[in-house]
Amino acid sequence: MHKVKSILWLVVFLLVTVGMGVSVWFSIQGDAEADYVVETNVPFAPFEYYKDRQIVGVDVDIVDRVAEKLNKTIQIKNVEFDVIIDNVEAGKIADAGAAGLTITPARAEKVNFTIPYYTSVQYVIYNREMPPPLRDDHIVWEALDGAKLGSQIGSTGYLFVEDEIENGVLVDTGTTIKGIDSHQLAADAINAHIIDYAIADELVAKFIVEKNPDLNALPLYYSGPTREEDYPVEESYAIAVNREKTELLEAFNEVLAGMMTPDADGKTEIDKLVLKHMGLTDE
């Protein structure tokens, strides 16, 4: 009796193990080797986000065009934002990085960048009932003096703020920046009074505001000598490519150049894709 029971358990164990093994085997099938691997960091809508667990977005559309042009397979892989540049530089597991990457001198030393394909302005997200001092239609850095700020960790907004706190106008003002897991969590953090304001890319900020009626967002500016001379905190996105993959770099540049040519209405294909992935068009 005891033996029968043991054998029964053994059979159950083997069945479960085989079942799990088969399920793993199936999930591996998607990992078939591609000609190129492009790393990204989800979620960073509308450039990359999950839809039915597939990574989609503007960056993915660009990559698809390049794959088509080269007639090669390109795999998109989601990784931690901070490792993308290093992985592309090493070239062992990634050939390129498409993650709304801003061109910075430090990054440009390690990888080649394509032409910038999108320019975004940094926005300050705040609760309508507790706005920071506004300058009409924008907010200057000085208005954030002493505030508790939050931003998606490793995002350009986060880096901008860190830079101002360390070397810019916010030095020794008591201003703090909290690295938060995602932009949406930053929005939640405002309502939970964990932070005063969140810093995010224009499109993301607008999207969050649309979904959270308590919140509002205005562009962030550097203050000029006069109010009229204030200028926006901008960033340009480009795709990072491994130094040795010139074929890939050229293909990206050609595809991007084509996608950035305005049509009759003055809109580029990139603009249209941004709107599409924001869910702001009917497509």
Added chain:
Amino acid sequence: MENQDTELIIKNLRKSFGKNKVLNGINFKLTEGERVVILGPSGSGKSTFLRCINWMEEPTAGEMYFDGELVTEKNIRRIRRNIGMVFQHFNLIANMTVMENLLLAPLKLKLMKRNEAEKRAKDLLRHIGLLNKADAYPASLSGGQKQRVAIIRAMMLSPEVLLFDEPTSALDPESIGDVLSLIRELAERGMTIMIVTHEMSFAKEIATRIVFIDKGRIIEEGTPKEFFDHPKTERVKEFLEKVL
């Protein structure tokens, strides 16, 4: 080389644990039918001596012959079948019933057929009045019951020699009597026995020879009468004054 009824010869047995020398050259002979009681103050090495005989502790130096055969690492497992051991803390196998404890060695070592072994186990259990505990686990037995089962477990293989390492030290006074009378009965049937014990009156009664060990050496040996009534050395006199 040796005469037929000599069971065990030990020459210059030494045992150290690291730097601590516990046995410092013991010479000893055991003849069939003898009942040797080993006495000595605590820490004298008497338990270690007993445990060296079936290599529970592997000797550091010296030679041992069992039935005329030199004991080595290679043959010790076979030789152990002929040397039963009863421990102070019984050491019944906790995850086995009384019956399983008794059948373990005879069946695993393929020395008996199952029905034969079961019959012998039942006879022995009946003899000690514990047949009703055959399917009980050791945890549900009293100390005295456990020790009596341990003794018949050692008897299952019909060993030539039985070693008892302080068999009553962990027992309450009431069960000591039961265990001692079982050992006494084995003695009467001519079993060759070696016992380490603190029960002086029992030693006096049962022993054919007393061996006194101190600081890892045999200081004195002799019949109980000689040993208790006419000790030869000061060390033994001193010891007897304390314990009697």
Added chain:
Amino acid sequence: MSDFFSKVVELFSTQEYIDALLHGFLLTIQISYFAILIGIFLGTIIALVDTAKPSKWLVVPKFICQIYTTIIRGTPMALQLFIMFFVIFAIKGFPSIITAIIAFGLNSAAYSAEVIRGGILSVDPGQTEAGLALGLSRRTIFFKIVAPQAIKNIIPAMGNEIITVIKETAIVSMVGMYDLNMAAKDIGSGQNMASYIVPMFVAALFYLVTIYLITFIVKRVEKSLRKSDLKAEE
């Protein structure tokens, strides 16, 4: 508060979100299951080497096992995962799930080894001596006497280790894997639900229920093993 609950309801009533969570949950279970199997297998070997009678053949293996457990137990799991992903298995096209299973399996092995070692050492040495005195082989003594008793001590602690592994696999989202934690992040990314906390809360419920189930099973197994000890007492 009512907003919170209405969002929980929204999550549970949206097929897409439930699909996402279930897919994430499957990955969490896949990684945990095989990591635990590897952990128990390797952990047993390490524990056996560690508790074996010292001999000249085992000097080097014993040393290796010690170094191994020291390194694994002395460094953060996240770091081990990163090293696996970006150094050791930095091979294009190598399946992430295999890397993750190996990373967690190797980690769990060190902890399981401690659990198993403790279980073996907790068995009274007198039990082994009884076996030796009866002339049994070390093998028989281990399988018939030591192992069955050790398992009783190992099972509860091993249950804890299993629970730890399941929860710890949540860090695979750091390397972009779509596990339960990532599913929650995805749903709460702003592109889907306008809340980060709600999907996290629901994912936590998944973890909680899984771990409760495992605790329940471990308790049952533990109880049935203990019963065999004392059943004559009834």
